[in-house]
Amino acid sequence: MKFIEVGLTDESLLLDLLNTTPVVEGMQYDVLKRNAAVTVWLREHQAAEAELAELAVARNLLQDVVRGTESPDALTPYLNAAVLRAHATENGVTWELDVDEEMRGAVRAVLAWDALRTARPGRLRACANPDCRLFLMDRSKPNAKRWCSMTTCGNRMKARRYHRRARIAKTDEQP
Numbered sequence: 001m002k003f004i005e006v007g008l009t010d011e012s013l014l015l016d017l018l019n020t021t022p023v024v025e026g027m028q029y030d031v032l033k034r035n036a037a038v039t040v041w042l043r044e045h046q047a048a049e050a051e052l053a054e055l056a057v058a059r060n061l062l063q064d065v066v067r068g069t070e071s072p073d074a075l076t077p078y079l080n081a082a083v084l085r086a087h088a089t090e091n092g093v094t095w096e097l098d099v100d101e102e103m104r105g106a107v108r109a110v111l112a113w114d115a116l117r118t119a120r121p122g123r124l125r126a127c128a129n130p131d132c133r134l135f136l137m138d139r140s141k142p143n144a145k146r147w148c149s150m151t152t153c154g155n156r157m158k159a160r161r162y163h164r165r166a167r168i169a170k171t172d173e174q175p
Contacts, residue, residue, distance in 0.1 A: 010112040013105070013109055014116065017055060017059050020059060021133045023133050038052065050102045051102055053102070054078075055106050055109070058109055067126050078106050081100065124138075
């Protein structure tokens, strides 16, 4: 068992985990299966190599849950593996996550997903570009962000719509 202090959310871990399967040059790329990339990713997120297998499984489940193709019930094994313990300190109550090391990152990501779901419902979502595998956190006031990046996916989707409209207009003009 390993104890780690738990904040309200671990938003960057969750979003970065969800985004470990980008499409690069038309092919899906898995950061968690690339030696050099995974080493950097694990270090940046204070995760151990022992956590890698469960992180990949949790990532796939979380991606499906966020996309709405899987029920949140699929995350139950991660919740059952964790115990939150409260400790009183001079600064108030701190929470520690008690979980086996191989489940630690996955449990942190699931808890972050739940915290975001309740604190900011509808803000975490998949990019609206069907060719993209990335996720985004919409922090805009109107909650209207649709693409992971306006410069890539946003421009591509707008260009596709423009060309589609232009083709339809051209075929409507022909006798």
